[in-house]
Amino acid sequence: MEPVKGATTADRLAPRDPARYDRRFAARAAGIKSSAMRDLMSLTERPEIITLAGGLPDTESFPAEVFDEVWRAIGRDHRATALQYGPTEGLLELRERICGIMAEGGAEAHPDGIIVTAGGQQAIDLSVRTFVDPGDVVLAEGPTYPGAVPSFSTYEARVVHVPLDDDGMRVDLLEERIEELAGQGIRPKLIYTIPNFHNPGGVTMSLERRRRLVQIAHEREILVVEDNPYGQIRFEGEPLPSLWELDGGAGWVIHLSTFSKILAPGLRVGWVAAPAPVLRKMNLGKQAADLGTGTLNQRFVVEYLKRFDWREHVARLNGIYRSRRDAMLRALEEEFPADATWTRPQGGLFVWANLPSYIDTTELLARAIERHQVAFVPGRGAFLDGRGGHSMRMNYSFASEAVISEGVERIGAAIDEMIELQRVLGGGA
Numbered sequence: 001m002e003p004v005k006g007a008t009t010a011d012r013l014a015p016r017d018p019a020r021y022d023r024r025f026a027a028r029a030a031g032i033k034s035s036a037m038r039d040l041m042s043l044t045e046r047p048e049i050i051t052l053a054g055g056l057p058d059t060e061s062f063p064a065e066v067f068d069e070v071w072r073a074i075g076r077d078h079r080a081t082a083l084q085y086g087p088t089e090g091l092l093e094l095r096e097r098i099c100g101i102m103a104e105g106g107a108e109a110h111p112d113g114i115i116v117t118a119g120g121q122q123a124i125d126l127s128v129r130t131f132v133d134p135g136d137v138v139l140a141e142g143p144t145y146p147g148a149v150p151s152f153s154t155y156e157a158r159v160v161h162v163p164l165d166d167d168g169m170r171v172d173l174l175e176e177r178i179e180e181l182a183g184q185g186i187r188p189k190l191i192y193t194i195p196n197f198h199n200p201g202g203v204t205m206s207l208e209r210r211r212r213l214v215q216i217a218h219e220r221e222i223l224v225v226e227d228n229p230y231g232q233i234r235f236e237g238e239p240l241p242s243l244w245e246l247d248g249g250a251g252w253v254i255h256l257s258t259f260s261k262i263l264a265p266g267l268r269v270g271w272v273a274a275p276a277p278v279l280r281k282m283n284l285g286k287q288a289a290d291l292g293t294g295t296l297n298q299r300f301v302v303e304y305l306k307r308f309d310w311r312e313h314v315a316r317l318n319g320i321y322r323s324r325r326d327a328m329l330r331a332l333e334e335e336f337p338a339d340a341t342w343t344r345p346q347g348g349l350f351v352w353a354n355l356p357s358y359i360d361t362t363e364l365l366a367r368a369i370e371r372h373q374v375a376f377v378p379g380r381g382a383f384l385d386g387r388g389g390h391s392m393r394m395n396y397s398f399a400s401e402a403v404i405s406e407g408v409e410r411i412g413a414a415i416d417e418m419i420e421l422q423r424v425l426g427g428g429a
């Protein structure tokens, strides 16, 4: 075939015959749903828009001199190995330090029982890839982490949501769902849960429910994937034991975590702790995906942890987040309608709000961006069954207090317009 002459950049970016590719995509690729928050990430590059949409930690507060010292140490002592391929499971020194971090939270793990991943995100992907065949059931909170949605849809999981309340997943309803599925001859493959400072729900699972959840996993022999990026991002209340700890080594819990929130998300370094047979399969999946997590980034984490106390950095971050959360809660009180409700998180990065049922938050977002230059994550992105239309997630970790207040005020103005529209159209407002 003759090469096409004179194809412009625009032609290459938007080829003349997109249907050519549509016809060729694997069924798996055709069904992948995007993560709502990823779609909104590009807005962070438009300075006129206040975005409360991302889950961006505060990286401004990372001290310049710490950064410099870590870089210098890598250049001086580890240049060749930091630039070299490494083992798929990650640097041993890093896995040892990860075990130390887990032990701080009361969770015992062995370096051989850890794989370092490209962020917690890859750990989710590897978990789903390892266990889920098309049509397999995954039980997940509703709402669930919007970033897990592409993983669930890539591997064609059938996600059955379990409602959340202020004490986390409704474990009683989880049991009901399992019972209903058993009646249809279905055993769920995984229970995916975020017990600490749920994203997007903002709530934390109570100790009683954690115990019951682990008991259910043991009784019913269902694997639990515990996704824990926010355990250390607590600025109020007492830490609770992880599901990994409560499992006591019985092997029914896979624990995922990350350096994204305690250090920096740009490093893309996370981890999974799991029983040996599971790790062996995940290791193969990771070999296929990327051979191994960037050695330079792993080395950055190791050299940082050797020289500095991560707890001090996290304590500083938590102080910042607490004030920003307060700014958001104050602004919500002032700007949101009386019949809206929202969570009051004791940690993590997000507030989840429920608006009156006549407001659709996807429509609200379009109005908020266009007319008020402000963005948030609409609730539908956190469900795979079309629910969440009246809910929204707002982030308080990234913007300053003043910007958060302004952002919430603008969203409030967009909501007021929709209420007014509803009134004029003779609806139920």
Ligand SMILES: Cc1ncc(COP(=O)(O)O)c(C=O)c1O
Binding pocket: 055, 118, 119, 120, 121, 122, 124, 145, 147, 194, 199, 227, 229, 257, 258, 259, 260, 265, 268, 269, 270
């Ligand atoms: C619940 C949850 N899991 C996983 C991740 C992925 O984090 P990362 O890949 O940056 O470690 C996030 C990030 O926001 C999250 O909120």
